[in-house]
Amino acid sequence: MKTIKYLLYTCLFAGSILFAACEKQNIPVPEPVSKLVPVGSEEYYENLRAYKRSKHPIYFGWWGGLGTPGSPETVSVIDQIPDSVDIVAFWGGMPPIGSHNYETMQRIRQQKGTRFVITSFGSGVERIMRQNDPQLIETNVMQAIDNVAKAIADTIALYNIDGFDLDYEPGEAAEINSFFGNRYAVNGNNPHVLRLFQALGKYLGPKSGTDKLLIIDGYSHPGVEPYYSYFMQQAYGSSSPSVLQGRLQNYGLGECPPQKFVPCENFENWWRDGGVNFTDPQRGTIPSLLGFAYWNPTEGPKGGIGSYHTEYEYPNTPDYKWTRQAIQIMNPAVR
Template identity: 30%
Template sequence: MKIFKYASLLLSLCAAFTFCACSDMTEIENKPYDHIGGYNTMNNAESEKYYADLRAYKQQAVNYGRPVAFGWYSNWSPAGTYRRGYLTSMPDSMDIVSMWSGAPNRFTITPEQKADKEFVQKVKGTKLLEVTLLSYIGKGRTPQSVYDEVEKQAEKEGWANDLSRVEEAKKKARWKFWGFNGVVGSDNHKEALARFAKALCDSLVANDWDGYDIDWEIGSGVFDMDGTLSTNADLIYLVKEMNKYIGPKSDPEHKGHRLICIDGHFSPLTKALDGYVDYWIDQSYGRMTYFDYYDVDPKTIITTDNFESSFKSGGVLLRQAKSMPTKGYKGGVGAYRFDNDYDNTPNYKWMRQAIQINQQVFKERMGNASHP
């Protein structure tokens, strides 16, 4: 499908702005209005070249060619003239964005979301990830009809007000759907995990998301565990199964694949899943990432700050952007709920500076022969 289609869809949503191209894509965030390229109709040679150069810049990050700009996006609402909720309002050189607001499927996505999503993916080359706080088999993939049947039965038999019984029945119905017999650690349990892994990946592909971000925070007050996906061993097995379809092991010839990322409590996972995860995203909120602490190549580690609380001041994001491991280079820099930075002046003030610094320290590191 030609990129002109996506541009025309966005044109119906917003007014056109003056275009400003930038020939050196490593300096793409030097001007605070670079993102206005997202509003153009791509009806001239200059804008076509700009987006071609932008996509080429994004390709430089493939296989860890350079550090990435990352963020969790929290308020996706691309409708009306106020631009805050549009992905197209992000800095053009955002490489990877995890959809904290949710990743709707092809049946629930709105026309405005579809146009916004496709323009960012197809024209700008930004990768959009589904993200879930995983805690049980079937989360996010169990059909609603499975639970509806339980509620109908409860209503018919008169126990609909017994909430604990309803929840227990829903759990058992979910287990039955995924073929789990209730014995944790059994071969049957692994078979159910494998089915869930395939469903996660199949749906990701069907709905055209560019990867999966696993938020792994077991032990930090996760309240909806049912025992089926509550240990590091469970997640290790699940991720290895997912690599049959997406992730680095699915792409031995490096032709391109949908990403697998893990954020949260990942330090106990790195050794077992080395080579199965594209990026480990450190929730290093308000502090620096200790790259040498993790038993993985630092090129796979993204350091992040918390823009839920520090978007006005910028927190430590710029310091994180400047930081580097003892040897090599980091995977990237980003922020949780980075879309809050839109409200600064200029919009995305801190993220744009972080992107510049992120690439500058990388170029300096690569220019130093003592740091391969």
């Protein structure tokens, strides 16, 4: 339990925005499968879960404001997540086990097929290693990495959630000197990063034999592609298909297949307008999130799209209007 406790305290920490409560009513807005049957019926949820299991471009979001216990008397952020969102990454904390928001999350998982993952920077993973194995990390860092991978997997099992997202930004000031930062890289290769994905890959991702997700976001690293489920690329402010194509090639290191590539927009900055101006060759100037939705790599269909601080978009009218439009573009409702 000590290992799990340290992980929970350190794995989710940066940039959260804690919503106290939402005043709008929690009225479902129809999405792709909801055109077939009445929203809220058991048939609707069966179709929704089947849609989530099917092969399709996903919608992913980093959600802040989900770490509070919540209350049955108050509609909170977690209640408002659109039904057709595929993967939600906790940004800033998970709700306590047994709390109202925790039980709501589990209901959403079971009823709607939405998957939830935890996010950590590489420096956060290192802090867990130092807390759990302060002596081992100085003598056998690779074994300490194996141990922290098991701790992450144990925490995912304890919380009954769906995977792990490494926010990999090795050149940033807070990250560069960590074991997973550029300080330990030689010609772009950091053996600690590869070992982490090899170790996590035993429990999560496509090599694990489970349905658990292993995600990398920000940058990628040579050799880790076989182990990750998706590469969520922070394509913030991308303004054209050629920019997105370049990001797949440059940030994916020529290794990321198109079906694992998920470009993401920054809704902390641009939630009102759905992103920046995006020049689409057929549609002219449109919001960049919608441009991401229409775009596909020259190599084949993309894995999906996403957004950072997706919860910022709730106050739009209708709520989450850009998220919902983007999902409809990628996965049109059956009429």
